[in-house]
Amino acid sequence: NTTDSRVELSFDLGGSPxxxxxxxxxxxxxxxxxxxxxxxxxxxxxxxxxxxxxxAARERMAALLREAVAPPPKPRRATRPSRGAKERRLAEKKRQSQRKRDRRVDGD
Structure with missing residues (x-):
């Protein structure tokens, strides 16, 4: 059934005026x-x-072309993590290392 109703839509993008x-x-x-x-x-x-x-083919073709010709996104502006974020990350690392240290059997 679906092979009989299948649709192919072609668009000559390279030669289209x-x-x-x-x-x-x-x-x-x-x-x-x-x-x-x-x-x-x-x-x-x-x-x-x-x-x-x-x-469905028309909509898909239009969406593909719309996405392809969209302007490129603005370049990402480099940012640095805040002091609070750094402190939270380090505190979590310390908690995790303590948790793993507590799990050790040999007592190192």
């Missing part, structure tokens, strides 16, 4: 593993109705 050049380069770089000759293919077979699979 509707995608601006900067976005095309970004999308080609991010989707490099999924492209075959610059063409992005999405399949959908989770529904029994072919129309539902067509809609």
């Amino acid at each position: 509707s995608v601006p050049e900067t976005l095309r380069e970004r999308a080609l770089a991010r989707l490099a593993g999924r492209l075959v000759g610059g063409v992005l293919t999405v399949t959908a077979s989770e529904h029994r109705a072919q129309l539902a699979n067509r809609e």
